[in-house]
Amino acid sequence: MNPGLEPDELLTIGEMSRRTGVAASALRYYEDLGLVGSVRTGGNQRRYPRHMLRRVSLISVAKRLGMPLADVREAFGEVPMESTPSHTDWQRASRRWKKKLEERRRAIERLEHELTGCIGCGCLSLKACALLNPDDALAATGAGPRRLEDVVEDEESAGDEP
Amino acid sequence: MNPGLEPDELLTIGEMSRRTGVAASALRYYEDLGLVGSVRTGGNQRRYPRHMLRRVSLISVAKRLGMPLADVREAFGEVPMESTPSHTDWQRASRRWKKKLEERRRAIERLEHELTGCIGCGCLSLKACALLNPDDALAATGAGPRRLEDVVEDEESAGDEP
DNA sequence: CCTTGACCTCAAGTGCGCTTGAGATCCTAC
DNA sequence: GTAGGATCTCAAGCGCACTTGAGGTCAAGG
Numbered sequence: 001m002n003p004g005l006e007p008d009e010l011l012t013i014g015e016m017s018r019r020t021g022v023a024a025s026a027l028r029y030y031e032d033l034g035l036v037g038s039v040r041t042g043g044n045q046r047r048y049p050r051h052m053l054r055r056v057s058l059i060s061v062a063k064r065l066g067m068p069l070a071d072v073r074e075a076f077g078e079v080p081m082e083s084t085p086s087h088t089d090w091q092r093a094s095r096r097w098k099k100k101l102e103e104r105r106r107a108i109e110r111l112e113h114e115l116t117g118c119i120g121c122g123c124l125s126l127k128a129c130a131l132l133n134p135d136d137a138l139a140a141t142g143a144g145p146r147r148l149e150d151v152v153e154d155e156e157s158a159g160d161e162p
Numbered sequence: 163m164n165p166g167l168e169p170d171e172l173l174t175i176g177e178m179s180r181r182t183g184v185a186a187s188a189l190r191y192y193e194d195l196g197l198v199g200s201v202r203t204g205g206n207q208r209r210y211p212r213h214m215l216r217r218v219s220l221i222s223v224a225k226r227l228g229m230p231l232a233d234v235r236e237a238f239g240e241v242p243m244e245s246t247p248s249h250t251d252w253q254r255a256s257r258r259w260k261k262k263l264e265e266r267r268r269a270i271e272r273l274e275h276e277l278t279g280c281i282g283c284g285c286l287s288l289k290a291c292a293l294l295n296p297d298d299a300l301a302a303t304g305a306g307p308r309r310l311e312d313v314v315e316d317e318e319s320a321g322d323e324p
Numbered sequence: 325c326c327t328t329g330a331c332c333t334c335a336a337g338t339g340c341g342c343t344t345g346a347g348a349t350c351c352t353a354c
Numbered sequence: 355g356t357a358g359g360a361t362c363t364c365a366a367g368c369g370c371a372c373t374t375g376a377g378g379t380c381a382a383g384g
Binding site for chain 1: 344
């Protein structure tokens with residue numbers, strides 16, 4: 001079975017680059033950082049096992065989501081680079097990734113919620129509304145979204161007495 | 163009404179820094195980039211209108227989500243810096259922000275979905291499962307999540323014939 | 325008035341995530 | 355065997371997002 005390409009066929013750095021959209025220089029850099037691995041030919045050229053494609057793709061997606069490479073490295077955890085990762089390897093890594101992603105997604109959702117909180121008026125936050133309509137103080141203190149990363153806690157607190 | 167602090171009270175750079183968690187040097191930098199604005203005292207010191215707190219907070223959240231400052235700047239669009247933004251100003255900006263956020267959230271969700279696709283086995287992607295269980299080719303070609311950012315399209319396509 | 329701490333500008337430095345270039349080697353095809 | 359493109363290493367450079375430092379000014383309390 002499996003005529004043609006072997007499942008353990010090795011890819012050159014150029015092929016990796018073409019197929020992942022990540023520059024060869026970046027791949028070498030990732031290797032320096034220990035994010036990806038390769039084997040070498042007799043002539044010292046890199047050859048990548050196929051499962052590295054997945055790894056590189058995950059890296060580039062994570063990067064687009066703003067995850068620093070150090071975190072990415074950590075997220076891979078014990079997933080081996082020299083051999084095709086085992087079931088449990090991926091399982092563990094998968095959980096780690098999902099945790100990190102969920103964190104980020106929640107941060108976005110929180111912000112989206114902030115922006116939606118006052119969808120009726122289209123402003124960026126309920127408190128801003130209170131500013132724009134100082135007469136309607138109740139609307140501000142009543143309920144709903146309150147803080148933007150618990151940082152602007154009392155931005156307009158001056159005239160906040162209900 | 164509004165005893166105590168005036169709604170248009172001005173904040174020093176130190177107060178801004180304390181209340182937003184953004185370093186004073188960063189606030190000056192943001193000003194150079196045109197992301198925030200300030201008025202000056204007679205002695206050339208910055209004074210920030212209160213609505214800048216919101217702006218700065220939005221900047222720092224967006225930054226944590228991996229949005230480049232150039233995009234942030236663009237996302238603010240026409241929201242004025244010198245005067246308290248109007249209803250419509252925020253409305254327009256709000257829409258822009260939500261669009262950008264949604265984009266990012268979707269990217270994350272897509273990746274999360276990928277990671278969940280094969281939750282049964284806990285691996286990082288359906289295709290990886292196919293690799294791990296080469297006998298069960300149908301599971302791979304059947305349905306469900308397929309691509310990781312349309313980049314690894316045919317990672318294991320070699321032995322893929324159903 | 326004087327001190328002290330917050331603030332100013334401007335230039336240079338830092339860390340991350342790469343890219344570019346030089347100079348050499350590999351490897352595939354003719 | 356040899357030409358050509360792909361790859362190698364190593365060092366330097368770059369853009370972004372700041373920080374740090376020098377040298378000086380501002381402003382509020384005693």
